[in-house]
Amino acid sequence: MNKLVVKERIARVAMYxxxxxxxxLVGSIIWTVFKRGARSxxxxxxxxxxxxxxxxxxxxxxxNAIVGSLYIVLSSTAIGLIISIPVxxxxxxxxxxxxxxxxxxxxxxxxxxxxxxxxxxAFAFTLMIYFxxxxxxxxxxxxxxLLIIPILIxxxxxxxxxxxxxxxxxxxxxxxxxxxxxxxVMRQIAPGIATATLLSVGRSIGDAAGVMxxxxxxxxxxxxxxxxxxxxxxxxxxxxxxxxxxxxxxxxAAAVVLTIIxxxxxxxxxxxxxxxxxxxxx
Numbered sequence: 001m002n003k004l005v006v007k008e009r010i011a012r013v014a015m016y017x018x019x020x021x022x023x024x025l026v027g028s029i030i031w032t033v034f035k036r037g038a039r040s041x042x043x044x045x046x047x048x049x050x051x052x053x054x055x056x057x058x059x060x061x062x063x064n065a066i067v068g069s070l071y072i073v074l075s076s077t078a079i080g081l082i083i084s085i086p087v088x089x090x091x092x093x094x095x096x097x098x099x100x101x102x103x104x105x106x107x108x109x110x111x112x113x114x115x116x117x118x119x120x121x122a123f124a125f126t127l128m129i130y131f132x133x134x135x136x137x138x139x140x141x142x143x144x145x146l147l148i149i150p151i152l153i154x155x156x157x158x159x160x161x162x163x164x165x166x167x168x169x170x171x172x173x174x175x176x177x178x179x180x181x182x183x184x185v186m187r188q189i190a191p192g193i194a195t196a197t198l199l200s201v202g203r204s205i206g207d208a209a210g211v212m213x214x215x216x217x218x219x220x221x222x223x224x225x226x227x228x229x230x231x232x233x234x235x236x237x238x239x240x241x242x243x244x245x246x247x248x249x250x251x252x253a254a255a256v257v258l259t260i261i262x263x264x265x266x267x268x269x270x271x272x273x274x275x276x277x278x279x280x281x282x
Contacts (some may be wrong), residue, residue: 033259037252045253050219055238057246062254067221068229069258071137073205074223076144079198083145084152085193089182092160093168106157112150117203120147121210128214138225141216147210148200155199159192160185191273198269202262208233 017165044061051060087105095102124143133139165184169180208231216228217238232254239251 026243030259033252033255037254037256040246040249041253041256046257047248049221054212054219055242055247056241057244062230062232062235062250062257064219064221064232065235065254066257066261068137068140068215068218069231069233069261071222071229072140072144072211072215072231073201075141076204077201079141079145079147080152080200081193081197082125082151084156084196085186086155087153088160088189089185091157091176092163093181093185097161106154109150109154109157113154116209117143117147117207118209118213121213124210125213134226135214135216135228136226137215137222137229139213140211140231141225143210143214144204144207147207148204151200151203152196153194156189156192157196158190163188194269194272198266201265201269205258205262205265206233208237222261227246232261 042061044059046061046066047063048061049064050062051058054060081189090155091105120143124139124146127142128139155217166183167184167188171184176184211231212234215231215234217230217234218228219230220227222229236251236254236258239254242248
């Protein structure tokens with residue numbers, strides 16, 4: 001048998017095995033979470049605040065953690081996009097493709113991309129102490145914004161680097177300014193922006209280490225940026241640490257809610273990506 005055919009079949013088998021392993025891993029995680037959490041999940045848990053003794057098995061819910069997570073994730077993502085999109089345009093529209101500044105900037109963002117979230121939490125906590133801030137919703141938004149900015153920039157930058165340079169030059173040749181050309185670029189990299197946002201939201205909403213230092217924890221829903229707030233990952237962590245089996249099952253119920261939120265965001269991101277891909281030049 002031809003060696004090339006044998007290599008191709010080996011590569012195909014390895015590919016199928018890799019896909020099967022990923023599907024099995026994801027499926028086992030989702031199955032475990034839903035098996036233990038779905039039977040404990042009730043409407044009271046997602047619609048009420050923790051009562052007295054909630055973390056030792058008494059009545060109440062974790063609505064405070066759901067709202068707190070959404071506050072932090074949505075706010076940090078919005079701020080991150082406001083900061084990241086101009087940076088991506090600067091790297092790909094204003095600077096030349098072989099610019100040394102662009103190379104150094106991308107290298108720096110690659111390093112920041114790989115830093116663990118607990119390091120961002122410690123850094124943000126140090127800043128908060130320096131400026132006299134207490135653990136609060138603002139602190140949680142700050143650390144998550146720092147965490148997702150490198151993700152947003154590098155993810156969008158990889159898409160923007162593949163932007164058709166001929167289209168860019170055509171825009172300039174028609175007399176468009178760089179600012180007006182950004183609209184053309186935005187339309188082409190919109191799927192990349194949606195994907196980058198999805199990645200950042202997925203990492204931000206599941207972060208526990210960073211917000212533990214900066215957001216604190218509270219059994220109430222914050223009404224101002226200066227108040228502490230709970231998040232779903234911390235709620236899961238605290239409940240899993242309890243010795244009571246009932247409380248641990250509630251942690252899996254919170255994990256079910258967190259998984260559903262991530263799945264909804266993923267489906268929404270996929271819909272937005274497919275919608276804007278129709279306008280992308282191939």
